[in-house]
Amino acid sequence: MSRTHEPDAPVNGPEWPIWPPPATDEQRQALLRVLDSGRWGATGGTVTEDFAAAFAARVGAAHGVCTVNGTVALFLALRALGVGHGDEVIVPAYTFVASATAVVLAGAVPVVADVREETLHLDPRAVRGLIGPRTKAVMPVHLGGAPAETEALRGLGPAVVEDAAQAHGAARHGRPAGALGDAACFSFQSGKAMTAGEGGIVVTDDRGTYERLWALHNVGRSLDGGWYEHPELGWNLRMTEFQAALLHPQLELLDGWNDRRARGAATLAAALDEVPGLDLIPPPPGTTRHTWHLAMLRYDPRAFGGHTKPAFLTAMAAEGVPLDAGYRSLTRMPYIRSAAPCPVAETAEDTVVWVRQPMLMADDAALQTIARAALTVQRDFGR
Ligand SMILES: *Cc1c(COP(=O)(O)O)cnc(C)c1O
Numbered sequence: 001m002s003r004t005h006e007p008d009a010p011v012n013g014p015e016w017p018i019w020p021p022p023a024t025d026e027q028r029q030a031l032l033r034v035l036d037s038g039r040w041g042a043t044g045g046t047v048t049e050d051f052a053a054a055f056a057a058r059v060g061a062a063h064g065v066c067t068v069n070g071t072v073a074l075f076l077a078l079r080a081l082g083v084g085h086g087d088e089v090i091v092p093a094y095t096f097v098a099s100a101t102a103v104v105l106a107g108a109v110p111v112v113a114d115v116r117e118e119t120l121h122l123d124p125r126a127v128r129g130l131i132g133p134r135t136k137a138v139m140p141v142h143l144g145g146a147p148a149e150t151e152a153l154r155g156l157g158p159a160v161v162e163d164a165a166q167a168h169g170a171a172r173h174g175r176p177a178g179a180l181g182d183a184a185c186f187s188f189q190s191g192k193a194m195t196a197g198e199g200g201i202v203v204t205d206d207r208g209t210y211e212r213l214w215a216l217h218n219v220g221r222s223l224d225g226g227w228y229e230h231p232e233l234g235w236n237l238r239m240t241e242f243q244a245a246l247l248h249p250q251l252e253l254l255d256g257w258n259d260r261r262a263r264g265a266a267t268l269a270a271a272l273d274e275v276p277g278l279d280l281i282p283p284p285p286g287t288t289r290h291t292w293h294l295a296m297l298r299y300d301p302r303a304f305g306g307h308t309k310p311a312f313l314t315a316m317a318a319e320g321v322p323l324d325a326g327y328r329s330l331t332r333m334p335y336i337r338s339a340a341p342c343p344v345a346e347t348a349e350d351t352v353v354w355v356r357q358p359m360l361m362a363d364d365a366a367l368q369t370i371a372r373a374a375l376t377v378q379r380d381f382g383r
Pocket of ligand 1: 069070071072095096098099141163165166187188189198199200
């Protein structure tokens with residue numbers, strides 16, 4: 001692996017927090033307990049099963065199945081809800097590519113819908129226009145840690161699979177992300193709010209869906225069947241006990257981490273009030289808990305002497321503020337066929353920049369340097 005997603009180290013400016021934070025004593029002990037037990041796989045121990053139950057309860061669902069990563073969690077959820085060859089799944093154009101590639105993994109076709117101008121979240125109006133006879137599921141993405149407008153998608157017919165990879169602990173109208181669709185998928189990859197380096201989980205309230213998820217991720221076995229009985233088609237997509245040992249103690253830390261990022265986002269928003277042409281993109285109305293995986297900012301080149309976003313990012317990095325360029329529209333991926341134009345997502349490529357979650361955990365003084373650096377860049381660009 002030669003490339004990480006971390007921007008280059010700043011040449012000056014504050015030291016930004018690293019993620020994940022140092023392991024706690026509880027995590028070390030939990031890891032050592034698994035190591036010494038000799039039961040390293042989830043079929044031998046109970047650490048993964050216990051974590052799955054605890055995590056599901058935390059996000060308002062009855063059942064959870066841990067798996068190797070978030071992409072595979074999405075694959076499992078789609079398959080468990082009956083998505084397969086020839087089916088279509090509607091996904092937003094502005095998201096991580098895995099939202100769409102998981103659909104392909106399930107044998108189905110991703111149909112890309114545009115996002116809302118104000119929030120960059122999946123636009124329910126675009127979804128309604130794309131539903132056809134083959135549409136089996138819709139995948140709202142809780143972009144940046146704010147839940148998508150799921151209630152506008154339920155009852156349309158297709159199953160609703162939450163891509164909650166960025167939204168551990170988020171809520172919409174008081175309901176947790178994890179309880180807003182037919183199934184919800186979280187990622188525990190290194191950059192996510194809870195992490196074991198890699199990992200994922202699917203949660204659901206439905207017992208039948210849970211049993212199918214369990215079979216699919218455990219080589220087609222059934223919950224009460226034998227080791228070499230495989231009544232369903234399935235694969236080994238299980239998490240290890242080590243991952244679950246690292247993750248379980250994080251359930252106690254999650255609220256504190258989310259609070260800290262929310263404070264950071266508030267500090268950032270206040271500081272950006274002083275910077276014309278650089279605005280925090282608001283979460284969808286109805287967001288009651290935002291986990292601030294990303295703070296997305298709208299960059300208006302006109303306020304910066306007409307300089308492009310890449311020029312702005314380079315200048316900010318030189319000021320010690322490494323921002324992120326964010327996603328390209330899924331309509332740009334050569335293997336994804338566009339059913340409809342997605343002008344909002346495509347415009348976002350040129351106008352949206354991100355402050356990533358570890359930066360939002362910095363202290364107020366550091367966060368205020370983001371706005372100060374932007375003002376400096378603005379002045380330099382104006383000359
Ligand atoms: C991280 C992420 C995924 C994929 O999770 P992995 O664990 O990296 O496979 C899917 N969707 C979104 C929106 C993500 O941010």
